[in-house]
Amino acid sequence: MSKGKYYFSKSLEKGLRILSLFDGETPVVNQSMVAKKLGLNMTSTYRYINTLVEMGYLDKNPRTKEIRPAIQCLLMCVNLMQATDNLKIIRQVVDDIHSGHNISIDVAIAVEDTLVRIYHREAEEALTYSLPESSRNCLHNTALGKAYLASLPDEVMVDKIKSMALVAKTEKTIVDKEILKEEIRWARDRGFALQEEEYLPGVLAISAPLYDPVTARGVGAVSFDFSVLEHSTKSIQQQYGGLIAATAETISKLLPPIPVPAQQ
Amino acid sequence: MSKGKYYFSKSLEKGLRILSLFDGETPVVNQSMVAKKLGLNMTSTYRYINTLVEMGYLDKNPRTKEIRPAIQCLLMCVNLMQATDNLKIIRQVVDDIHSGHNISIDVAIAVEDTLVRIYHREAEEALTYSLPESSRNCLHNTALGKAYLASLPDEVMVDKIKSMALVAKTEKTIVDKEILKEEIRWARDRGFALQEEEYLPGVLAISAPLYDPVTARGVGAVSFDFSVLEHSTKSIQQQYGGLIAATAETISKLLPPIPVPAQQ
DNA sequence: TCAACTTTAACTATTATAGTAATCATTTTC
DNA sequence: GAAAATGATTACTATAATAGTTAAAGTTGA
Numbered sequence: 244m245s246k247g248k249y250y251f252s253k254s255l256e257k258g259l260r261i262l263s264l265f266d267g268e269t270p271v272v273n274q275s276m277v278a279k280k281l282g283l284n285m286t287s288t289y290r291y292i293n294t295l296v297e298m299g300y301l302d303k304n305p306r307t308k309e310i311r312p313a314i315q316c317l318l319m320c321v322n323l324m325q326a327t328d329n330l331k332i333i334r335q336v337v338d339d340i341h342s343g344h345n346i347s348i349d350v351a352i353a354v355e356d357t358l359v360r361i362y363h364r365e366a367e368e369a370l371t372y373s374l375p376e377s378s379r380n381c382l383h384n385t386a387l388g389k390a391y392l393a394s395l396p397d398e399v400m401v402d403k404i405k406s407m408a409l410v411a412k413t414e415k416t417i418v419d420k421e422i423l424k425e426e427i428r429w430a431r432d433r434g435f436a437l438q439e440e441e442y443l444p445g446v447l448a449i450s451a452p453l454y455d456p457v458t459a460r461g462v463g464a465v466s467f468d469f470s471v472l473e474h475s476t477k478s479i480q481q482q483y484g485g486l487i488a489a490t491a492e493t494i495s496k497l498l499p500p501i502p503v504p505a506q507q
Numbered sequence: 508m509s510k511g512k513y514y515f516s517k518s519l520e521k522g523l524r525i526l527s528l529f530d531g532e533t534p535v536v537n538q539s540m541v542a543k544k545l546g547l548n549m550t551s552t553y554r555y556i557n558t559l560v561e562m563g564y565l566d567k568n569p570r571t572k573e574i575r576p577a578i579q580c581l582l583m584c585v586n587l588m589q590a591t592d593n594l595k596i597i598r599q600v601v602d603d604i605h606s607g608h609n610i611s612i613d614v615a616i617a618v619e620d621t622l623v624r625i626y627h628r629e630a631e632e633a634l635t636y637s638l639p640e641s642s643r644n645c646l647h648n649t650a651l652g653k654a655y656l657a658s659l660p661d662e663v664m665v666d667k668i669k670s671m672a673l674v675a676k677t678e679k680t681i682v683d684k685e686i687l688k689e690e691i692r693w694a695r696d697r698g699f700a701l702q703e704e705e706y707l708p709g710v711l712a713i714s715a716p717l718y719d720p721v722t723a724r725g726v727g728a729v730s731f732d733f734s735v736l737e738h739s740t741k742s743i744q745q746q747y748g749g750l751i752a753a754t755a756e757t758i759s760k761l762l763p764p765i766p767v768p769a770q771q
Numbered sequence: 772t773c774a775a776c777t778t779t780a781a782c783t784a785t786t787a788t789a790g791t792a793a794t795c796a797t798t799t800t801c
Numbered sequence: 802g803a804a805a806a807t808g809a810t811t812a813c814t815a816t817a818a819t820a821g822t823t824a825a826a827g828t829t830g831a
Contacts, residue, residue, distance in 0.1 A: 249554075249787095249788095249811080249812085250553060250554045250557045250558075250810085250811085251554070251557060251558050251561060252518045252522060252554055252555055252558040252787080252788080253518075253787075253819090254516045254518035254519050254522075254787080254788095254818085254819075255518050255519050255521070255522035255523075255555060255558050255559070256558060256562060257519070258516065258518075258519035258522065258523070259522070259562060259564065259583075262583060262587065263583050263586070265586055265587050265590035266586035266587075266589055266590055267586070267589035267590060269590065270589075270590040270591070273777080273778095274777075274778065275776090275777065275778090283820090283821095284820070284821050284822085285777080285778070285779085285821090286779085286780085286819090286820070286821065286822085287819070287820055287821075289514060289778070289779065289780095290513075290514045290515070290516055290819075290820090291516055291519060293514040293515060293779095294514070294515050294516040294519050294520060295519070297515060298520060298523060300523065306828095308777075308778070308828090311590070311591070312587050312590050312591050314616055314618055314623075315618065316587055316591075317587070317588060317591055317616070317618075317623055317625065318618040318619075318621070318623050319523075319526060319527050319584075320583075320584035320585075320587050320588050321584075321588075321623050321624075322527070322529055322530035322531070323526065323529050323530075323576050323580055323581070323584050324581060324584050324585075325530055325531035325534075326529035326530050326531060326533065326534040326575070326576050327534070327575070327576050327580075327581055352578055352581070354578055354579065354581075354582040355582075357582070359578075359581055359582050359585050360585075361581065365629070513780080513781085514779085514780090516818085516819080517788095517817095517818075518787085518788075518818080518819090537808080537809095538808075538809065538810095539807085539808065539809090547789085547790095548789070548790050548791085549790090549808080549809070549810085550788090550789070550790060550791085550810085550811085551788070551789055551790075553809070553810065553811095554788075554789090557810095570797095572797095572808075572809065
């Protein structure tokens with residue numbers, strides 16, 4: 244082999260890169276799209292797609308040639324998500340708090356500035372609201388996002404905010420970058436972030452950042468959600484400020500060492 | 508290349524088979540275990556695992572050499588599950604019924620005799636109970652499982668039951684194969700299956716099978732769940748027998764063509 | 772019906788991988 | 802605490818798999 248990559252399978256890499264092309268905004272692809280994105284010729288692209296199709300991971304519409312994830316793929320995903328066993332312990336912690344306090348709880352990890360929700364528990368009799376499983380562009384308008392930003396070194400936080408588009412999800416969403424920065428710094432001092440109907444009308448939240456147990460880098464956040472009908476940000480701070488911080492600390496200790504986002 | 512498999516990447520296949528080793532019962536593996544399961548030598552195994560590790564899909568504990576799914580993997584899974592856009596439409600249907608009737612609803616697809624739950628919606632103020640995301644050994648003790656069995660040709664159903672171990676989850680779980688067969692046939696005639704505290708005490712359910720829109724093969728099931736405190740199987744049948752059948756029919760029409768479980 | 776485009780097939784030069792053997796690292800056993 | 806056993810990693814090539822060119826076969830839209 245050429246250089247130092249004796250123990251790296253390029254074929255496997257390409258196949259996985261194909262699977263990684265899909266997300267909520269890209270549920271369907273075609274061969275040339277894949278070829279372009281991966282920088283491959285049509286024949287190699289065909290080979291990898293065909294492999295995934297034959298294995299049942301992708302479906303290809305025989306007429307339109309549209310390619311999309313298949314059931315087999317779902318099965319693998321479900322199994323992999325269950326296998327992520329740090330999750331199990333985290334779930335236990337969350338479930339305990341949930342049953343003790345009847346709060347809606349979210350735990351999310353940041354992957355490339357996307358918050359991936361790894362567990363969610365809903366309060367009984369709560370107004371039902373759900374973040375999607377993973378969200379881009381939510382760092383400024385959710386408690387989870389703000390807590391995560393607050394966990395980063397100030398210059399990194401400032402940099403991120405500079406490059407963000409502050410989309411207004413509701414009237415109350417913060418769209419001024421200076422105000423957002425101030426709020427993040429405030430959250431950093433307190434140890435928790437607040438969110439007041441900035442993501443969905445009627446929903447309040449409090450959130451605290453999660454830190455990698457080894458490197459102490461900020462890696463995600465945990466949040467409690469409430470309805471404006473039953474709570475105010477003031478009451479939430481008083482009642483749950485301590486609990487959210489303690490919960491974040493407990494969960495942080497249970498986290499796996501999370502690799503620094505560098506490669507790929 | 509050797510024979511007819513010109514357009515099939517064996518490397519990709521092996522890598523995916525490694526990822527597919529993980530599930531709730533197998534959250535951790537080591538290299539020799541993988542080598543044995545895939546029938547590979549240690550060096551090749553090392554290469555594929557190393558590739559997955561370098562790409563961030565697997566974490567390897569540098570000391571113990573334990574291998575487990577990593578965050579990057581979760582991200583891919585979450586994205587893939589969101590990309591499965593038939594899901595989106597199915598979710599829409601389920602959400603409509605949910606908001607119209609306030610019922611707890613599950614939709615599951617059978618993959619190799621495992622029911623993979625593809626969507627779940629919980630009634631407000633319901634007693635909270637959740638099937639795990641995918642379940643083996645639930646064909647005999649859940650409404651979903653029974654409905655799925657009822658969707659199969661009689662001889663296939665009989666075969667499956669013959670090879671099943673009827674684990675008693677509760678006192679009421681059906682453990683007699685003859686009784687189970689009778690119940691499945693009864694369900695087939697009615698168009699829906701019932702479950703009376705056979706999976707969890709206090710939980711009743713009604714379920715109807717999903718059929719592939721093209722082949723008319725049974726591929727999964729949809730169920731409504733209830734609490735014994737508020738319902739009886741009799742009232743459920745009367746009130747929801749029609750709705751569950753109609754829902755199953757609607758969802759069936761929205762399903763993607765599901766490949767016949769053959770290869771692998 | 773044709774032109775533009777996409778997908779699939781045939782075909783080899785190239786290169787990635789399999790697998791042996793040797794080395795290194797960590798446990799286990801005595 | 803040395804010896805043995807087990808497991809992971811590296812070096813090294815023959816061999817098998819893939820890349821990519823070229824061409825053919827489908828599709829789509831005018």
